[in-house]
Amino acid sequence: MKIRNALVATTALCAASTAYATDLEVTHWWTSGGEAAAVAEFAEAFNATEGNTWVDGAIAGGGGVARGVIVSRILGGDPMHATQLNHGRQAEELVEAGLMLDLTDVATEGGWRDIVHPVSLLDSCTLDGKIYCVPVNIHSWQWIWLSHKAYADAGVPVPANWDEFVASAPALREAGKVPLAMGQQSWQSAGAFGVMNVAIGGLDLWTKVNVDKDAEAAASPEMLKVFKAAADAREFAVGSNVSDWNLATAMVINGEAGGQIMGDWAQGEFAVAEQVAGVDYTCLPGLGVNEIISTAGDAFYFPKQDDPEIEAAQKELAKLLLSKEVQVDFNLKKGSLPVRGDIDLSAANDCMKKGLEILAAGNIMPGGDQVLSPDTSGQIEDLMVEFWNDTSITAEDAQSRYAEIIANAD
Template identity: 70%
Template sequence: MKALKSFVSAAAICAAGAVSAAELEVTHWWTSGGEAAAVAEFAKAFDATEHTWVDGAIAGSGGVARPIIISRIIGGEPMGATQLNHGRQAEELVEAGLMLDLTDIAEAEGWRDIVNPVRLLDACTLDGRVYCVPVNIHSPQWLWLSHEAFAKAGVDVPSDWFEFVDAAPKLKEVGVVPLAMGQQAWQTELAFNAIMVAVGGTELYLDVLSNKNADTAASAEMTKVFEAYDAARRLSEGSNVNDWNQATNLVITGQAGGQIHGDWAQGEFQVAEQVAGEDYTCLPGLGVNEVIATGGDAFYFPLNDDPDIEEAQREMASLLISKEVQVAFNLKKGSLPIRGDIDLSAANDCMKKGLKILADGNVLPDSVNTLSADTRNQIESLMTEFWNDKSVTVEAVQAAYVDIMASAD
């Protein structure tokens, strides 16, 4: 069977080489320093074929880029390939028949045997057909800490979220913002879910976000999560930045003590030539419950009536999941590879922490995989309002959250 898969895969690649070279416009929202370095590895690998990567970076977060991407596809002006998060974001586009079916490539190359965890491939699958190629695993449940900031305050670098909160007054005394936080809605929702894992635990997290249990959302255990989130928003006063990488830079430069953010922050530390364990500390699960949620990015390929474009799309899909490209990209991105069969001995300490957690099976689904875009938008709006309006009480925000979860899909 493996020999047959290899033959079919080789035949597909040869067929791709038989057609004319094509230019593929690739849209994505990777524009920070670390992200740009990572996506350049994809472009370099694709340009080494007979085809050409035409970069279509969209400045801003995914919340800015996704509506533009979706509008173009629906409006009949599709790009050659586009980044989206694997999960439910492209569900309606797939159902409308607007995305290229990659099932033949996935089966020929044995994607189901190499994607780890396999739920990432399931997130690309609808009615048994594969419509995207997952390219990384991103976990949002990390606390990033500046050694410079804590040295300035004369306190030890915390080992978990609770020690971080206890050290916050000392940071304030020396003019350091305890918690850096960008003002985009998805960042505040990310922080809330990370605190839910740390303070509430994994069972509560799963019951709320996977089972959509409104009773659990209304529980006393969940109240503790909201109280911790209330404390967090007060620790961010003075942060005053918008983009996530600007918040990360506050940590890199010692202007802020820490940041709750995803593992893609590693890319910014690497560009700044900081060393994990020496210049900064990374705590998965905020140092309390060492787990990672397996969200991440995938590439979709909108349907195109040009056979040269389609063959180039198929070749790109195969290339993005290849061993060599997975290593080169993820080492720059700070994310974990979706392949379980590659050598990452060059990984830094933070990535090694994530790899061990993944190997141990301490993984959770990300909310992007369990909640519809509409439900997530409602939660993001609620969390942003609560974060920025200190007059909103814990009781009020929890009640509103319960209402959202009661009708979540």
């Protein structure tokens, strides 16, 4: 009888545990080695909370592919429970349509406005005074990564700025290296162009074009200098026959390429390859010309669900993503900067420390996702990948088309 009662009690306990277990499907596009290691920190922390399980919904193909899948599912009535997007304007229409969970109560309770730095990251999650996403990192495009091995093989010093990089390209070619590794996806071409815009054209010009939508500035002689630099850069990238960004990063890691213009998420790949900043590779913020950090990055949104238990778990995950320990563990693996200004990152590598110093000095700018609509960003990406891969398109022709896009930007 005692055995029977024990079995009944055990069965009831298991049933109760199952009833209150909450699985959250979380979609994201973090599929490279460094990215997978970073997102595993989120999953591990959530799985350690009572009764919750992170159901990973990684989408291969990069952010452009993933965003299409994510938006399609939400609009199609098959929403995931949480999803990565870039904070800014990408989810604006979904929020306006009432499809995203309001996190204002969680943010108020957690004092997010006091701990998120810069606070503009939280502003990018805010619409009509309500907060709809959790910023989890600061990812800046404003970097070039340089291979010590490639330059040693070529017998020339590692460059300290863009002009030195340009001057080193012939020696790299002579040594059988690709001067500039560049993946073939449109967002990579557009991102690299944006970095050159800030480094060569200056922040004031970038602001006039991207924030003010000034078509005259986009058509100016100063902007033509940026397009001519981009035309040089596409010559440096000839022979970089890869598609994904992390494969281009691998060319730098292996010493097959001199450098790569890529966001600081590239650090995750160097970490997985056990390479050391300052020993195996060099990082130059702002191409060594204008040291500045763009405050773009990743955020998590939570599509609305008609289920109180799911909503409670969503809010629990939202709190967890901004906790001190999770912010440290995730960002050290991701190579990004934390959004909290009150955590210890003494374990950061030299490149990450450079970024933290620039951030602390207030040398920041908004990311493209914060100032341009997805439609405008898509048009620029299409133009840039075409320009990058078709050398018959002159700098002048590309600039003319670009100025037209800016003239009609929203």
